[in-house]
Structures are given as C-alpha cells and as structure tokens.
Amino acid sequence: MTNRDPADFDTSLEGRDPRDGDWGLCRSSYEKDSCGFGLIASLDDHASHWVLQTAISSLNRLTHRGAIAADGKTGDGCGLLIKQPTAFLRAVAKESGLTLAPLFAAGIVFLNRDTAKAGRARRVLTEQLQHEKLKVAGFRMMPLDPGACGSEALKTLPVIEQVFVNAGGDLDEATFNRKLYLARRRTEKSLEGDDPIFYIPSLSASTIVYKGMVMPQFLAQFYPDLKDPRLEASVVVFHQRFSTNTMPQWRLAHPYRYLAHNGEINTVQGNRSWAVARGPLFRSPVLPDLSDILPVVSLTGSDSQSLDNMLELLLVGGLDPMHAMRLLVPPAWQSVDMIDPDLKAFYEYYATHMEPWDGPAGIVLTDGRYAVCTLDRNGLRPARWVITQNRHITIASEAGVWDYLPEEVVKKGKLGPGEMLALDLQTSELMDTKRVDDLLKSRHPYKAWLKKGVRYLQTDLIDPRLAAEPFDRDTLAVFQKMYNVSAEERDDIIRVLAEDESEAVGSMGDDTPMPVLSRKVRSLYDYFRQQFAQVTNPPIDSLREGIVMSLQTQIGVEANIFVPAQAHAEQIVLSSPVLSQRKLRQIVALADSGVPNEFIDLQYDEQVDLKTSLTKICDQAEAAVRNGTIVLLLSDRYLVKGKVPVHALLATGAVHHRLVKTGLRCKCNILVETGTARDAHHFACLIGYGATAVYPYLAYQTLFDLMRKGALKMEAAMRQELGRSYRRGIRKGLFKIMSKMGISTIASYRSAQLFEIVGLGNEVVNLCFEGSDSRIQGADFKDLKIDADYLAQRAWDRSENVEQGGLLKYMHNGEYHMYNPDVIATLQSAVMTGDYQQYREFAALVNERPVSCIRDLLKLKSQAAAVPIDEVEPISAILKRFDSAGMSLGALSPEAHEALAIAMNRLGARSNSGEGGEDPVRYGTEKNSKIKQVASGRFGVTPEYLINAEVLQIKIAQGAKPGEGGQLPGHKVNDMIARLRFARPGVGLISPPPHHDIYSIEDLAQLIFDLKQVNPKALVSVKLVAEPGVGTVAAGVAKAYADLITISGYDGGTGASPLSSIKYAGTPWELGLAETHQTLRANELRHRVRLQTDGGLKTGLDVIKAALIGAESFGFGTAPMVALGCKYLRICHLNNCATGVATQHNVLRSKYFIGLPDMVINYFKFVAQECREIMASLGVRSLTELIGRTELLEILPGETSKQRKLDLSPVLANSALLSSKPQYCIDPHNEPYDKGVLAEKMLGDMQEAIAAKLGGQFSYAVHNYNRSIGARISGEIAKHWGNAGMSAAPLVVSLKGSVGQSFGVWNAGGLHLHLEGEANDYVGKGMAGGKIVLKPHTDSSFTARDTIIMGNTCLYGATGGELYAAGTTGERFAVRNSGALAVVEGAGDHCCEYMTGGVVCVLGRTGVNFGAGFTGGFAYVLDMERDFVDRYNHDLIDIHRVSPEGMGTHVQHLRGLIEQHVAATDSVWGARLLNDFRSYIGRFWVVKPKAAEINSLLENLRRAA
Amino acid sequence: MADNHLQFLDIPRKDPDKRAVEVRSKEFREIYSQYSAEQAGQQAGRCIACGNPFCEWKCPVHNYIPNWLNLVKDGKLFEAAELSHQTNSLPEMCGRICPQDRLCEGACTLNDGIGAVSIGAIEKYITDEAFKQGWKPDMSNVVRTLKRVAVVGAGPAGLACADVLVRNGVTPVVFDRYSKIGGLLTFGIPPFKLEKEVVEKRREIMEGMGVEFRLSVDVGRDVGFDELLREFDAVFLGMGTYTYVKGGFAGEDLPGVHEALPYLISNINRELRIENEASRFVDMRGKRVVVLGGGDTGMDCNRTAVRQGASSVTCTYRRDEDNMPGSRRDYKNSKEEGVTFLFNKQPIEIVGTDRVQGVKMVETRLGPPGPRGRRIPEVVPGTEETIDADAVIIAFGFLPSPADWFAQQQIALHANGRVRVSAAPQQRFQTTNPKVFAGGDMVRGSDLVVTAVFEGREAAQGILRHLGVRARAQA
Secondary structure (H helix, E strand, C coil), X not given: CCCCCHHHHCCCCCCCCHHHCCECCECHHHCCEEEEEEEEEECCCCCEHHHHHHHHXXXXXXXXXXXXXXXXXXXXXXXXXXXXXXXXXXXXXXXXXXXXXXCEEEEEEEECCCHHHHHHHHHHHHHHHHHCCCEEEEEEECCCCHHHCCHHHHHCCCEEEEEEEECCCCXXXXXXXXXXXXXXXXXXXXXXXXXXXXXXXXXXXXXXXXXXXXXXHHHHHHCHHHHCCCCCECEEEEEEEEECCCCCCHHHCCCCCCEEEEXXXXXXXXXXXXXXXXXXHCCECXXXXXHHHXXXXXXXXXXXXXXXXXXXXXXXXXXXXXXXXXHHCCCCCXXXXXXXXXXXXXXXXXXXXXXXXXXXXXXXXXXXXXXXXXXXXXXXXXCEEEEECCCEEEEECCCCCCCCCHHHEEEEEECCCCCEEEEECCCCEEECHXXXXXXXXXXXXXXXXHHHHCEECCCCCCCCCCCCCCCCHHHHHHHHHHCCCCHHHHHHHHHHHHHHCCCCEECCCCCCCXXXXXXXXXXXXXXXXXXXXXCCCCCCCCCCCHHHXXXXXXXXXCCCCCCCCHHHHCEEEECCCECCHHHHHHHHHHHHHCCCEEEEECEEECCCCHHHHHHHHHHHHHHXXXXXXXXXXXXXXXXXXXXXXXXXXXXXXHHHHHHHHCCCHHHCEEEEECCXXXXXXXXXXXXXXXXXXXXXXXXXXXXXXXXXXXXXXXXXXXXXXXXXXXXXXXXXXXXXXXXXXXXCEHHHHCCCCCEEECCECHHHHHHHCCCCECCCXXXXXXXXXXXXXXXXXXXXXXXXXXXXXXXXXXXXXXXCCCCCHHHHHHHHHHHHHCCHHHHHHHHHHHHCCCCCCHHHHEEECCCCCCCCHHHCCCHHHHHCCEEECCCCECCECHHHHHHHHHHHXXXXXXXXXXXXXXXXXXXXXXXXXXXXXXXXXXCCCCHHHHHCCCEEEEECCCCCCCCCCCEECHHHCCHHHHHHHCCCCCCCXXXXXXXXXCXXXXXXXXXXXXXXXXXXXXXXXXXXXXXXXXXXXXXXXXXXXXXXXXXXXXXXXXXXXXXXXXXXXXXXXHHHHHHHHHHHHHCCCHHHCEEEEECCCCCHHHHHHHHHXXXXXXXXXXXXXXXXXXXXXXXXXXXXXXXXXXXXXXXXXXXXXXXXXXXXXXXXXXHHHHHHHHHHHHCCCCHHXXXXXXXXXXXXXXXXXXXXXXXXXXXXXXXXXHCCCCCCCCCCCCCCCCCCHHHHHHHHHHHHHHHCCCCEEEEEEECCCCCCCCHHHHHHHXXXXXXCCCCCCCEEEEEEEXXXXXXXXXXXXXXXXXXXXXXXXXXCCCCCCCEEEEECCCCCCCCHHHCEEECCCCCCCCCCCEEEECCEECCCXXXXXXXXXXXXXXXXXXXXXXXXXXXXXXXXXXXCCECCCCCEEEEEEECCCCCHHHHECCCCEEEEECCCCCCHHHHHHHHHHHHHHHHHHCCHHHHHHHHCHHHHHCCXXXXXXXXXXXXXXXXXXXXXX | CCCCCCHHHHCCCCCCCECCHHHHCCCCCCCECCCCHHHHHHHHCCCCCCCXXXXXXXXXXXCCHHHHHHHHHCCCHHHHXXXXXXXXXXXXXXXXXXXXXXXXXXXXXXXXXXXXXXXXXXXXXXXXXXXXXXXXXXXXXXXXXXXXXXXXXXXXXXXXXHXXXXXXXXXXXXXXXXXXXXXXXXXXXXXXXXXXXXXXXXXXXXXXXXXXXXXXXXXXXXXCHHHHHHHCCEEEECCCCCEEXXXXXXXXXXXXXXXXXXXXXXXXXXXXXXXXXXXXXXXXXXXXXXXXXXXXXXXXHHHHHHHHCCCEEEEECCCCHHHCCCCXXXXXXXXHCCCEEECCEEEEEEEECCCEEEEEEEEEEEEEECCCCCEEEEECCCCCEEEECCEEEECCCEECCCCCCCHHHXXXXXXXXXXXXXXXXXXXXXXXXXXXXXXXXXXXXXXXXXXXXXXXXXXXXXXXXXXXXXXXXXX
C-alpha cells in the first residue's frame, strides 16, 4: 500500500465502522486476492453465444479457486471481459430507444444508490465525454436479478447502468477509445473521495465487462443479458476471485478493463511509486497532455487494478498489448546466458524506463483485437491451453474446464515462465513467445542504440584499492563510534561477509527490545522491518532459482517510454548497486563527460535540528536537479568536529520524496556514500527508499583495518579481493531480502518501501518515509537528534572506546536480553527443583523487566472483585491451550524432542513435530507428537505421518526468519535424521523459501483440502508471522477452511538462520495478533477458527495478556527448551550444543543432556498456576472469559522519551459495533464448501477391501473439480496398514477425464491410480507408495510426447511409489522428491529441484534450471537437441553420458524403466525408444549429485528399497 | 583454519601445571606455572562463545571473557591484553586470586561435567605474557586535563580507581601508609598465590601511565585530609577493612593466639625483607597450628603455616564443607599440602594457662536459614572436645575500620561502620561529602579483590562525571 493519507494512521480509528476495513490495526489496503482465470477465443474471430456460455460454465468449474463469504452465497467476485458484441448492443440500445452511431462505445457504470450522487456521476461523465466532443447516446438501466446475490453482496449492490456513447465524425476506433479514456479518467478524478461506489468497469468501443460480487454459477442469472442468445462474442476473458477479505467490494471483481490476473503483483508498491514519479514523463504523440489525469495508476485498491491502469495507459499511448505486457512483465533476461542479443537489447532498453511488475502473475487480456495470455518470469501460476476442433482456444488455470471430447482436442499445452501466447483476431495468427519476441525486437535498432549509449563501468578483476586512503586507527575509531559500529558487528557481521561471502548464520531468536523500546542508541535501520511474502504470494529461492534474479542498476535520466530513441539509451549500467571505491570515482569523474553531479554533505551544525537539516538537504538536491544535475551524491564521509551527520536513510527518503513531489525524480539518481551501511539490510533500506547505489566506505575501512591487523582468516591472495567478497556477501543478502517479498530485480525493489516501521512517529515518517506503515508511532526528530548527538560526542571523545556490542549476544551494559543469564538460571533451577517459589523468582524477573516488549507497556486492569482461587478453572483446563512450537527432530536431539513430546502428552497439551518427520515407532505411544508439521521441505511427510496427528500445521513462515526456508547443516544429518527425512547422511538439507504448492491463497485452500482429505479428523492449522496485513491474510486462511491460525512474533527461535533474518524481519506478535483478531471479528470469521500466538512467551502473565489481545491458544518454543537444559547458547547451527539439546552429536547427547519430561511438566504447570492466580485477581474463573477483552488492559505511559511517544491504542481497539461478534472459536471444524463427493463415494466402494486388505478393481469418471482424488483412500489405507499399506493386494482404480488438482496426493502403498485423460497441478504430491499412471485418451489425436499431461509441482515431497506419464509435465516436476520413481516424456523448468532421493527419468526435453539444489537420487534425461548442458543447474550436479561401455548396469536399468513405462502407459514414444534403443542410448545423460559416485547410484537405490 | 566447534570435547580442560606438593609446600613461590602460547590457545579455543556468556555475567567486573578468549585462540595477545584492561585494572591479579570456581568458571556452560574453560589461568597468561613481550596500556589517545585526584589507599580499589582516572586524563596521586603498593594484595595475600613481583610490575606500569604514588604516608597522620581536599579536585577513599572479627570466647588473649592478618603480614614482611622488627615475625615452625575459620584468609594462613614448617595444621569451620566460603581451589591445594579440615566445629574456648594449649570445640549442625539466606549452625549439646594446639590463628574476617576524622569531614557511615555512598548513576560512589568518593571493602564490607576493583572503577566514573570530564550517562 502506498500514499494513503497519513492522517489515517494518526490515532485509533474508534468510532468508525470496523467494516470499512480501516480500524484498529486493520487497513483495507492490506487486502490481497488471487483466483482462477481463463480465456476462450475463436481463432477466426467468429462470435458466438457458445463462447460466452462455455466461458461461464468454465468459470463455474473454477469455483473451488474462489472463496465464499459467511452468508454462503456471496462470492469474492467474478466476471467476464468480452469483445464488443456489437449487434447485441445495437439491438438492446434500440429496445431502449437509443440511437447509435456506426462507431459506438458501450460502458457499464456502477452508481451510488443515493440518487443525487448517481445523478451527479452521470452528469459529470456526460460532461467529460462532451468535453472530448463525444455524444452520450443514453443510459440503459441494466437488467439485473439481485436474487443471484448473497446477503453480503446485496448490502453494497450498486445501481448498474449501461452507457452508450457515439463517436462523432470520422473518429477511428483507437482515437475514440483514447478520448473515452481521458473522459473516464477525468470523471473519476472529479468524483474521487466523494463517491466511493462510483466505478466504471469498462467504457470502450472494443470490449465490455460484466462482473459482480456473485458466485460464477449465479453470474448469468445476475446479468440476464448474458443468457440472451443474441449476445455473441469471439473472445471472452473470465475470472473468479478469492479475496483474503470478505468486505464486499463490487469494483474489485475482475476482469479489469483489459486484463484478468491470477496471482499477485509483488512489486506493486515500487511500481506505484515509480508510476507517480514518472507521471511528468508520460507524453505520447497521440496523448499529448496527461497532467490533469495524474496519477495514471491507482494507488490503492488491488495490485491487479494498478497493473490494469498501467497497461491501459501504455495501450492508449500507442503500444500494442504484446509490447506493453513484455515491458511490464518481462521474462528473466539479465541472468540468462543463452538469450538472443537483439532480444536482450530490447529488454535492456526498456528496463531503463520501466521496472518489472513482477508476479506471481498469470495474466489474460484482450483489447478486442488481440487475446493474450502471459506468465511472469517465475511461472508460478498455472496456465493450460487447449485448441479444439471447433477452432477455439481455451486457456485457463486448470485443464478440463469444459467437457471437450478427447477426439476434439487438436493440441494442448501450457505456458511456462515468462512465456506469452497471443492471438491476433484480425489475422487469425496464433503467436508463441518466440514469434512475439521476434516481432518486438526488430521494431527498432535497440542493440545499436545501447551500444552507442550505454557505458558499462569498468570492472577490473581485482580492485585492490579497498580503501585508497586508509583511515589511521584513530580516525577509524571516530567513524566507528559515530556510526555505532561495535566490535561485535565488526567481527560477527562485517568480517563474516568478507570471509564467507555470505551473511553470518546464527540461531535462537531475537530477544532484544525493538529499538523504540530500547534504552540504547540503536541504528535507525533497526526500526525498519522487512516485509515478506506469506500465503498470498510466495517468496523466491534466490539461490536455487537465481536465473530470475538481477541487481542490474542504471544511472542516467529516464525518458519517455512512448518515443523510442537512441538518446534514451544513454545510461551507465552497473551490475549491482553496491559500489566499490573505484566505481564511485568513475561515476563522479563522468561529470566531465555529461553526467553532472552534486555533492551533498549530510552533516549539519550540532545546533541545527534534524528537520531543518533535512529540509536544507532536500532544497539543495532539488535545486541541483533543476539545474541539470543527474547524480546526487549524499555523503557523510567527511566528518567535521562540531557537526553531526544526518542519518543517510533519513536523507535518502526525504530527498526521494521531495523529488517525486516536485516531478524531478526521474531526472536524477541518488547515490549514497555512507558509514551507516554495513549489512545487507542497511543497503536494502537505502535502496528501498530511493537510493540508486550505495558506497559503504566505513565497511571497507573496517575490513581494511581487520586485514591490516591480520584478523582475517583467509588466504593471502583472497585478501586482495576483500571488497569484492564483501560485496558478494551483500549482494547475496540483497537477493535474499528481495526474494523474501518475491521480488526478482532490484529495479522493482527500489523505492518500493517494503518495510514496516516500528517505532517512528508521523513527523519522521511523513517527511522521510511517506506511505510506509508505522502503526504505533514512536521516536520523533528530537529523539533521533539526541541519539545522533550522543554518538557524535562519544565519537570525538578519544578516551571512549569503540563499543563492544551486545546486540547479538548478551553483554554486560549492552542491549537488554529477555533470555539473559538470570532468566535462564532461575527458570532452570525452578523446573529442576519443582519449587514454585523459585518459579516466582523467575516470573518476577520476566514480568518486571525493563520495558522490552509491547506487552510490557500494557498493564492488567481489574474490573471486578477478585475471586477465590479455587473457583478458577483447574490447571488441566489451561494446559489444554498450550502447544510446544514446531522444533524439528534434527534441530533438536531425539532425546530432547521425545522428552518434549512425552511432557506435552502427559500434560494433556500438544507437542509439535516440527518439519523433520517423526520416527514411526513413536506413533501411538506417548512419544507421538500430536501436532505434525507440514513445511516447505516436506521432510518425512507421508500419509502415515499425517494420519497420526490431531493437528496438521502448515508452516507458512517462522518468526525467526519469515519469508525464508529452513536449513539443516550437513553435520546434523546423521543416519537417523537422514532416514526420517528420506535424505543422505552428511548432506545439508534445504527447505525452500516457498511451499512449492502455495503460491497464492487458493493454493493454500487446496493444500488444506488435501490434508483434510487424507485425515478428515485432524484440525488444520496455518502458522503465520506478524506483519502489517497478517490479519487479512488470516481472514483468507479462515476462508480457505483452516481450523487454527497461529500468529508468531518476530522473536521466535530457529535452529539456523542468517542473523539478518533473525534481526530484521517480522513484527511483535502483539501487533499481529491484535490485527488478526480485529480483522477476523470484523469479517465474521472469528467463530470459525482458533487463534494461537507464539513468540517469546515465558510466564502466566504473557499468556493472560495474549488472551486479552485475542488468542485462545498459546505456543511455547524456547521456554520449554530451556526447561530441558538449553542455556540459550545460540550455537544450535554448529551441532556442538553443550547441553545436548540441539545437537546430534552422540557424546553430547548421551553424556550431557539432562532434560527430563518432568522439567517441562513443572514449567507448564507453573505457568498455568500463575495464570490461575492472575485470573483470580481479575475476578474471572476461566480463560475463555478473558479472550479479546482488551478493556482489561491499560496502556502504561512508558519509561523513556521514545516509549512515551508510542500510541498503542490501535492494539487495544475495540468497537461497539462488534460487541455482538464472537471473541473466540465456536465451530468445532471449519468445513470446506467442497464435500469431496466423489472421494467419499470411492471410499464407500473400497472400504471393505481396505479393511480386509483384499485389493480390487474400480473405475470412475473424473472432472477438474474432483480434487485430491486418492487422498481419502490413502489416508484410510495408512490408518489401517501404514505407508506400505496394501502393496501386496493393491486397489487398482481406473479413471477417465480431466482430473482436478492434487491427483494421487499422499498416495499410500497399494493404491494404483490409472488415469486416461489429463491431470492438473500437484499430481503425486507427498506420494509414499503405490503407483500413478497417466496416459492420454486413446481417441486423442495429438502427439503425446509433445503434450502436457500434468501440471506444476508434481511429486513434490514424494517419498516413494512410482509414476508413469505418457506426456510432459509442468514446472518443478519432482521438486523435493526423496524416493519416488518417475518416468515422464518431458518436463518444464526447475525439474528435480531440491531432490534428495528417488529416480527421475525424462524421455524428452526439460526446461531450464534442471536439478537446482539436487543432493540425492539420480535422473536420466534424454537430450535429443543436445542442449541439456545449458539447461541444468551446475551448482551441485554433474552429468555423464550413458554408454554401453562401463555403464552396463545403468543401460539395463534405464531400459527396464522404459519397459515399465511402456507397459503402464502404452507410450508410443517409449515403444519407439525401445525399438531402436541402441540409437538413442547415447543421447541419454545420467544426472547425479557431484558428491555421489556414479557406480554407487544403483547400489544406493537397492539399499533404499 | 576452520574452527573446531568441538574443541571443548576433543581437548580436556587443563590447568597450568602445579609444582609438586613436596616442593611447593616448602617455599613461598607461586605454585602454578604459566601456559605456553600453544596451551593457552588450545584452552581458550575450548570456549564455545555462548549466546549467553554466563562467565561474563557472573564476573563482578564483567570481563569480556569470550572475546579475549577468542583473541588468545587466534594468538592476538596484545589485543587480548588491551581488551582485558578495558574492564579490569588488575587482570593479572584477578587471574591469580579470584575464586573463579565460584565466579566465571563456576558459571561456565561447560562446567556441567565437561570442564569449564580455564578462564583464570588464561586471564593471568594474557597480561603476564603481554607485559613480558613489552606491551603497555596505550595512553596515546588520552587527553590530559589539569584535574588531580587524591586516592587514599593503594589496594585494589584505589589502584583501579587510579587506573580509570589516569586513562581519562585525570592525574591520580595515590597515598598509602605502607611502603609498597597493593594493600592486601601485597601484605595480605601470600606470595605462593601472588608473587610480589607481579604487584611491582603493576606499579611500574601504572607509574608509566602517569600515576603518582606517595607511599608510607598515612593520611590523617602524616598528611591532613583537609590538605588533600585543598590540593586536589576530589578524593577517593579505598582504605579497606582492618578490624578483626573476634571470637568472643575465653582465652583469645593468650599468647600463641594470633590474628590472621598480622600473622600474614609479618610473614610477607620477612619474605620481602622489609621487616622493621624481627620480633613481630610469627614463626610456626614445628608447631601444631589450629586455624579457626574457613574463608580465603583462613586458607592463606593454613598454607603459610605449612610453608613455615608447622608440624601440623588443622583448619576448623562451623558449617559443613559445602558451605565453606573459601575458594575451592585453595581448599583443594591446602588439603594437598597437608592441612586437616574439621567441619561443623565451633570453638568455644581457647584453653591454656600461660599460653595456648588447645581449642575447645563443640559440634554443630545446620539449622534454618538466617536473614541473609545462609543456614545458621546450631550447637549439638554434649559434644565438647579439645584439640591440642601450640598456636591458634583466628581468621573470622574483617569489619570496617572507619577513620576517626570521617565525621569531621562529613563522611557519613552506616550503622555497621561502612561508608555511605550514592547509587545514582551520575554520582556513583560519592560519599556524603560531595568531593569525596569511596569504594571497596570500606563501602561494601570485606569482600573479594575483584569487587573492590569494580567499585574503584565505578567510583572513578563517578569522579569523572563530578569533575565534568565525562558528561554522559545514557538513560
């Protein structure tokens, strides 16, 4: 969200209708959406009513991708965008007595139900159209049937009318549309803020949009026009929405005026900000003056809407849709080696003028002439197409959205990452990606322009001048003190960056106060919390999927995108925004050759207040740019005694915003030369608030000094490249930070302000960081000045030492740590002795600590007389609400993991397995974890694992490192861990940052459905991390039918994570929990889900406060671990935990682990007892009475100047309007809308065969809405017979048709699924055994081996079983496969990613990035084109040609696989290979981890079996 | 070059070698040898750099222990010395005489069965070795002021205070009534724990830093306090506690009954050859010695007596072994050197006609905890017995010994004679006379050397702020 009126954030919004969205901590701007989408077009532009009908029925079959409101009928919106049905419109206009010109436009208008407002809107629109010399033919009352709407939708149903506009004279269609655009835009502007209902879904001579807040099945009922057979279209774009929020918003239904979008524009904040900045640059020859319609891009509302706005501007400005989309959502090109140079030049040219609007995005659009579908560079949304014999093409999120007969199919396919499919309705040409690219790249001599214009800064292999003028020791100390570099930061952060070329890794959580609460001077950067993707969009794996990432940065003046010219290519290109000294000097030196720069000193006299200094800095910058300066160099490099530097981040943000406001931003570039930037987060902040590039001189000087002192552990030769290795480390960190938000390029990250500020007041935010969330206020300029003055005073005082530190680890006189040695020691002594008095000492240390958390500023306030303690509910009732937080076996030793499980079970509470699987011998015993976690690595997630759980927790994010995956270092992977995780001993394990089956909210709904199918009794829980908007995400999760939601705070722990993630991401749970509780209540969802919080909970008081803020369940991670003997050593990642808790080392575990279940039992009983005492004092008898009762909390004034400026009232906001709404969960289960009818029928048919282990044969017809087929059976098999199940007596199931998502998910041994037809995404996900066979229908005429037969992310996390498919697969086939055997005939990008076991045989072409992160198992790949070498990821694997000599066993094995494949699928291609095996054998590669011996592959396989 | 994260398991804790009992119990030399650089590095490398450095937390001066251990591991001796001196003015002494087993090493994470890092020995190694290699505190950055502060008492508190002052450009002038600096460090602690060359070295270093010592000057007698107040910008008092705790039983005045400190001082005076009157020397050769009291002073007496050639040394303590306050290390060394310990024994009378012949003791058992949390011993009736003795040393501890001129100088006391000081961060350790600061035993009562060091340093900060040399104190 950007550019909301800051006044909105001033205070709690009490008194407002919470249903507005903006209330407490909720903001309507946090709303996210996602969906199913599609497009049907006649290849010959032949309009028919059939197309319309088919689109509507297809939409209906994507209902499961949408969400339904509490009333059971109001959908989140759906709609159609169709090519203008001219004849029909003429007919209905005539019926309404309107006369239409030969060229006319028909629009749909949403009007306010207030007739005066509606009248005004009509009048303004009419006037604006007249102003463009267009005539309104008249308004037609749209025929509507409100009976199609649910009660929620009816509350806000607008008046819907159709407006007809005649083009006068000899206007052509394009000019006419342009005039319509200007008129509409001006109308919108003049009604803005006055009439929130008014909205024009479309007003065009080429297309028309029908959309509304209805479920797809009711769309045609709602708009009776759609049922009129005269309404004929040749192209229809359709869309079904799943919004995280339920607040009816008619205007936000898709499609927009040109496009419908599935996914999310991750980069939208930056894109919007740049759209504003570029406003003055948009000048098209055909669209001369835009000044009165700025901003062209909506700054609120949905991301898709903003993208549609931008697209619309490009189209009316004269670009065609393919051109516009390629530059808005380009494929990955910077890091792709094999790209055509002309094409690269095309992208590079436009990259200087437009940053990518990156997805995840699947986009379908039409302007009436072209129908286009495109995917973003990551290809995270599915798009399947089919061409049928009736000469129509259907593209949709799923295959099989309408029932074409197998023999009608001419051709099928899917879109891959960065691909585009475009149909020119005029010429009937269907263009694929290459054709489109060829067209675009040849329009102008881009390459020649770039060659002339672009200056690439020289990069010597070695830049020896880390610091050309090294500081002497004293000067360095002054700088280090001035910029608060501690010895700790120097040694543990900066040094590691240079030594390891990557960020330092640590463990445990952040137990220090947020800077605004701290009594220490903290870095300004610490106030900024990185935002991260969760649920509604995925993070990216910047390491394994590095091909999409880029830090390429340009310096130069931006020009008008509509006027391609050589002059616009005059740019300086840098490979990264982290400057070396040499590069900075080169840039500065360019002043002589036409790139003028201005040096802006950030230091001001110590008497001058910060605001004045910043204003002066901005004035200087503005004046310089007005005078033609291209490069602004903000510098705090030349310290002068008596002056105090303004923090570079304040200055960067302030200058950026000033330049945007004055329309100058795109004429210059902001370089920052600062001592404040040392770690990747610092760079991210500076770039995120507008810096083009940063020169971190103090980091270099500090490194230089370390080198001078001989403190660096590196080879002498490496020392020469110190700066380079440091920059590599920073670059990696920047990639990680960007990828956390799912952003691929630095251009899209720049100025996107993707941070939540915790603890800065409006005064600071408004001047420097406008548009960023800072929801609880905090420090003002005065406070920041006091800090700066303090540092300056120390800096120049030569007797003051450089600070030792204490931010990362406890240090006397350093930052306060909530798990300090006193706390640890008293807790351990209490639980070992079982002495409640000692627990009280511990609790007093915690409850009375100096203010460190938000809750420490909230005090209990009794409103009733105390009750005797024996009237309060017993300890046992409270214990049921306690869970241990997910800590994996692997991170923990088995002894600790089991002790925890035993303790929780004995208490009647629940332990959480974490993401490392669990030994089956523990199932059914008191060592069983009742909560089983499903995380992105899917380690050991089998049907048997899932069935042995009461709660299945999907870990979306982890408090210590939200937006990132886990890592288990290789030395912790011993034989046992490897067995449970289906991996190789000694090899480090990676959990990907995203769940590869959750890129979007409807994907999460699908995973929840998968889990409920396999274990219908289990509650499904979703673990989220607090950040702004988590409440709306949670609302979406509730609508996706989760039963439990956990909100974790930033202070959660981890077994291993980069330190910068532990420190800089996630916000306090108090904020996240309050926002979630408020949002769920406002959306009538609170009664459907249980709400849990975790993060640093230690005492009964913590529990009570969490309950008052809205939680009914409580998670504990670190505290029970400490009870078991953990001393908070922060060395979990090193496997040397001296307490034996977090290590797999035999000696440490067996000799030094002292933990007993009783210690944990004591701890939780103490906590519960303390809860009871507090409840008694508050006069309540059960915890239930406390949930959400924020009136029982009072806000303390705070102890420091900064604390006193906080405004915590939004955390406690409550609204009288919600008083009747439930405060806690009431429903026992959150039942999905989809009852899985076919699955239940199948189970009914097979139940007896399973119980008796008899096997049998069954057959069914399937459709795309039959989802998770097989899971229900597998769960039942696993319940009776475990994973291996019924292998001896299989259930053989024959299926026909296009089956829905998750076919064969969690497949158990003995379930054989034979599908004739096609499947969608997630086939065989989590398969543990059995067999899945896919083959095309026998009547199909297409070539199977060229045709896609299953979607994306198939075999994800499979641990066993076999899969044969006579066709190709989508992206990420066999991702995280750890045991399944598969034969397919072709695969998309990223095949075999993170694979740790099993065998994959691809009998055809694979996409790029094959085998990234591949550490176990092996693959065979047939390489007919001889280009596989360019398509696999070289990091961890190598390839060997299969040859009969010396590889006989492999030849035999491969042949056997193909034989099995042919036997299972009747594959024509397989048969041909076998027929002529000797000719093909040399075209096969064996792909294996570099670490594995080729001769041992088969042996390992046999052993695993 | 990769660090071995399991070094603490692979290499066991190893203290520096001790001299053999036969040798060491005959001489007044330190019993521990020095680590070699390699040993020090190996032992330091056993530190696992805990996220919660319990050692640093437990250390009264909060030494940056893991950090300098890391430097020693990497062979950065001078940097380690520099860092060690940032928090401690007398690290080489603390490394020798701190009861590490109750402080840093006792709190060390590895102390749970694996073997704590030998922090004390390494601390000692750092400074000893750095001095040997010519290291000196770096004073080049000090900006000299014209301020001068009188420091009364050259014991640990006074030295620590002077160290911090001089590093901040204030000139300290240290007065002591003895001819050598160190106070108890020199005269109370026997050389087998702390050789006096160490103190001499420290004096040399401190003088090099700009500290002036005026020795054999008894303030209040040789120089008036008013004079100090006139001549100096502030005064620090670090005068210790010298009043002996009496047993309060019959026979305490018999010849052959000695108070601990004079006994120790007389021995050291002889060792240092600065004895004024030979007659003051107390020789235990051939005697049966009974030491009453189980504190550190008692241990020092035990072992001094052993070295003087006592025919037997018996140490009695009224609580049990676990509750004995003295350092475990000294206890262990005493036992090795032949001292007999009797626990749960309380003396009720010293028996003898014209000189001591024995000590009458009763047995005790531990009763309920007293007001300070420690369990109070109760007498078991009917358990009287007498232990033969030719000499008895009473080592029950020390009480404050406020100077008679305190009242006149508006220096107020607590009821028990301790000097009253401010706890406010801006005026740490300021007495009721704003120009006078105090710290160490005279303020907190008899305690460890390291706590005296801490208070001297803190008081110096108070003085610096009082003098306007330091303005800050972040809150």
